[in-house]
Every structure is written in structure tokens, then in C-alpha cells.
Amino acid sequence: MSDIVLELRDVSRRFEVSQGAFKGSATLTAVAQVSLQVKRGEVFALVGESGSGKSTLAKMLLGLLPPSSGEILIDGTPIAASDRIAVARRIQPIFQDPYSSLNPRKSIAQLVGLPLVVHNVGDAASRRAKVVEMLDLVGLPRRLLDAYPGQLSGGQRQRVAIARALVMRPEVVICDEPTSALDVSVQAQILNLLLELKRELGLTYFFISHNLAVVEHLADRVAVMYLGRIVEERTRAGLFAQPGHPYTRALLESVLTPDPDLGVPDTHIGSAMANPMAEHAGCPFQPRCPTALNICKTTPPPVSALPDGWATCHLLQQEAVA
């Protein structure tokens, strides 16, 4: 088996967006030319701006959305060639929103057991046993088997989502903001649970989060996304010690530690959100970058190699020359 479990080669995804009755449509680029490799057994974290394309990327990894161009490989085999069902057996999601990702009319037992039914695994009795085993694994009391999502707290619903994701024993779990809707004591339990399950089951996580303290706690490698592009990819230690890209720096500056003597920092990158429908001749971060150079308006920054990864910023090129 190869060391690389997931690979993206130059993957892009575009959407046609209606502009209103008489204006026709425009193209929105949600993911632009992303290449990355996820190693077996690692926690690969993806952070970035709201709307930067993280969930779109996750959906493509899950085979729920085809790329507009580029290639996605699982264990070296392109996704298009392996069928949807086969993908679903090996890659399972835990989504951002425990409220909308669970069908409110299905019981917890039905929700957790659904993948088994879809994939035709076992008979009713063995499925029920498997579901009970999963509830125990994620720390949900068995009395909730016949409860409905509406009767559960946010944390309990997220445990249901985790149980459902793991019931097929996947290799890779795509976690899209798995703890962002949870309060901290539940978040701690879920993060401890995810780390424990990873050790126990040898899982690989593709972990999307906007909580950098959580990412620093959990990740082995981190990719930073901006406007559909990956602008920096580093080891955890390297990224947090010495961020290479100005956007990464702004991200790290925005982490709010629980200190009542400090206010909310101004990251100097403005609040104007990036527009995914605009064309960018130069660096896509240029309109907000506090350290932009003239060249940034006209020329896209090339990839600069760093000891533990890479980043795309003209400043790094200049440093290399100087």
C-alpha cells in the first residue's frame, strides 16, 4: 500500500452563478488548481477564509461533487475510475453542521445504521449490534438508540455523526468543522475521542477547521486556503512558529486566547471579503495584503520552497534572493 492515501492533482471547481434576470451568469471559482497529498495515518488540516472553498474541496474528496478539472486519487487510483460506493466505503464525512446533516425523521439507530443498509452489510440483527457497538465507542448512552436528532444536544448529535462516519470502518475521515458548533467541554471530549479513535483504528483525518488552537493541537500538517487556492503548506510546528504567507500571519494573529486584558486584534487585512467571481492577474491576496509589492498586482507569486513545506508569496522570493 502506498504511503499517500489521498492525492489531488491540479483540481479546480467552478460554478455558474446567476447574476439576475438580464445580466446572464458569471463563473465562480470555488477551488483553483489545488494539488496536495495526504499521507496515511496523518492529520492533514485545512484552514482558511470563510468561502475559500474548503467544503467544496471536501465534497470532491467524498465523490459528492465532480471536479471541473484535475484529478483526485485514492491509493493511487483516480476517483472517477473507482465507483461512488467504493469511495464511500473508504472515505466518510463528519460535517460542519450537526443540525442539518442528520435527517430529523430518522431515529439514531437508523441514522448510524444507514451506511450499513446502503452498502448491504449484514442482516438486521447484526446491524443493530454494530450500531450499539458504535454508540459505545463514541460514548453515547444506549437509551438514545430510538431517540430522534431533535431530542439531542449539539454534542450528542455530533457523536451520532461520528458513529455514522465510522460504522463502515473507513480509512479516511473528512472532518468539516466537526467541533465548531459545540461548546468547549464537549469539544474537548470530541477531540480526545477523535485522537483516540485515530490511534485505535489507524485512521487518517482530513480536518477542516477555523479554530487554529484546535489545529495546532491536532494536526501533523496544515494547508492554508485563500480564494480557492492553497497559499501555504507546512508542518504544524513550522507553520505556527514561523508563518510564511501574510495571510497565514493574519490568521495566527486572530487567535483569541482567553485573556480578559486583551481586546479583539485588528489584523490589518480589512473585512472586505475576497470575491471569488473576480479575475486576478497577480496575487489573489493582494487587495487585502498589508505588505503587497508592485509586482503583486500583475504577476502571480510562484511557489517558494521552505524547509518544511512551501508558500506562494513574492516576499519569500525576494528574501531568497537577498
Added chain:
Amino acid sequence: MALLDVQDLVIDIPTAGGVLHAVSEVSFTVERGETLAIVGESGSGKSLTSLAIMDLLPRVAQRRATRLNFDGADLLTIPARQMRKLRGSRMAMIFQEPMTSLNPAYTIGNQLTEALRCHDDVGAEAARARAIELLERVGIAGAERRLLQYPHQLSGGLRQRVMIAMALMCKPDLIIADEPTTALDVTIQAQILRLLAELKKELNMAMILITHDLGVVARVADKVAVMYAGAVVERGSARAVFKAPSHPYTRGLLNCIPVPGRTAPGAPLGAIRGQVPNLIGRLAGCAFRNRCDFAAPECAGEMHFETPTPGHDVRCVRLAAQKAVA
């Protein structure tokens, strides 16, 4: 007089298994221009508390209080028609789940302008102009184009910003924000929190911020109320609560979060053992006692607030004993 005065709020929900005491002991005040943060466990009653203030509780829920005043008006007895008028014009809410208040069938523009026009006598053009202004202030690029889009065409973060813009359409006196920045990445969270603080100042608005993010609470709140199992267990200035957390639950919460430099990567995070108690049936004593390291027989008895320093209240009968152990 406080803008909002909530005393002994109780919310009961009859269920098949008995009465759920979702909120049993909540009291706080909020002044104009002040931010109160409510923080606590999932299911502790934070959203119900805010819905009770807005009179938006689910029909089955029963609300009681010894006092529920907003700017002198008694919200316990106010006629429904007047309450509807207050809501949206003087009190506004940013919901935890954007899709519950965004209608999937209408464009963003329709919904924003409706929010204003059903309360004020404002022309369509003026309403549209204000919608664009607010979308720009919450940092949405291409605001005019976004007016024509439907909620499902926006990312989670964009929807949340639309919600914030919608709540601000009528320049309310009190804004209740239920997890307003949860879905946003941190640079935008910082911008939105600064923006809310700015607008709060500009309009001398009071804000109740519900969040599970202790970092946000520490940086933004003037006052904090920590809720557990339907009750406020600790309340005071943000400074007091973070510098001298005194309830065992509050201290447990602070140990749960990864803090770079303090927690080792990959090491288990502090956890609060056990589970939240079932709130169905009769409740007595401290609801935290099945999880508390300091629990003693007296914790099953009558609860009251201790006041370690003026303005800092802790609902624990063993504060002195805790100090002796710690």
C-alpha cells in the same frame, strides 16, 4: 435602570417522560452599551433563555419569572402585538442556525428589506440602500449582486453575515447574538466582533452574546454568565470570572480548551467527567454534583450564591471548602 432585567427565569417543557426543567435559575441584567456573554454546555438553556426574552419560545415551553423587564416594559404581561413590534425594531436576534431565519425561497435582498419595511415606514429604495450599506459593512463584496442570490448559494460564513446585517436593519437597542461567529474563520471573526463592538458603541446598543468560545468571551464581554444545566452558576465581570474562576464547572471549562504553549499537541485535553444530568423531574441541590470533585452531602441541599468579591456571584455552597483543598 438596566435596559434588560431578568430575574428568576424558569422555562419548563412538558415531555412524554415528565416536565423538562430546561431553565431553572437564571437572573442577570444588561445595561445600555454593555455586552453580556452567556457561556455554557450544550443544552444548558442559553438559546431558550434568549428565546424567552424575545417571546419566541416553542409553543410547548412554559415561561415564568419574577421579573422580565425591557426598558421599563414588562415583557411578562405585554400584549402580543406590542411584543411583535418590539421584536425586530428594538430587540433583534442573530440566530444560531442561519437557515432557521433565512427563507430559502426568497432572495437575500427581499429578506433584508422586509426586515426593515415591516417595522418602519421606509420606501423600497431606502430599504435597498440600507441593505447594501449593511452588507458592505459586514464585509460582503459585490453586495448589489448578493441581493439577488438565494441563501443556499452562500457559504455558511456568508449566511451568518447576512443574518447580522438583517438583525441590524432596524438599529435595535438590544441585540441577542446566538453563536454569531461560530461558522466563521478567525480573521473574519475578529472583524465581525470588532464591527459588532463598533456598532454597539455607535447605537449605544446592549448585546447578549451567546458563545461556547471562551476566547471570544474574554476578549469581548463586559460581563459573563456561566450556565450549567439550566442555571447560572457563576456571574461577574469578565475580568473577575477569567482571573478568578470560582465555580468548579467554570474552572473545568477553562481546562478543556487547547491553549497553545500550555497544552501539549496531541495530549488529552482536560475533560469534565460524567454527563449533564437529566433535567426531567424534580431537581434539587447543585446540578453539577455528579461531576464535581468537591461534592459533599450538603451539595444536595438548598443552593445559593456566594459572593467572593462584590459583583462576582458563584452558585456553590462549598467555596470555602474548595479553597482549603486547592
